Amino acid sequence: MNKLNDLLEKLARPLKDYSSCLLRIGLGVSFFLHGYGKIPIQQGFVDWLASKGIPFADLTAFFVAWGEMLAGIGILIGGAVMVIMIGALLLAHSDWAIFIGERGSVLFASEQLFLLLLGTYFAIKGNSDL
16 A cells, blocks of 8 residues: 555656646636526526515626636636625525435535535635645
């Protein structure tokens, strides 16, 4: 087991300086694609927002899609994602259970927790890797 660990450490050592940058790229691209996938705005998305009681659902859908794309770009160039994720949690996932519940509706068993933690990491770390 030590030999395997040593081999993996040897392979990873040259990439350690780039690890934060790789996370930032992955997170930024993920946010951008989440927004890009909503363009053009589908009526189903607008109806879903309206069913959650979101006012001006058609306008909100537009801002959500473009907001996610711009957030992705912002993350890539050094913006903070923690604020964006708190907004997403309040807007789109406020009715989800915390730890247990129906599959697909559990907040801390989904990618939202991962994205929030990454956003918190970069908020704390800052842009020192850019």
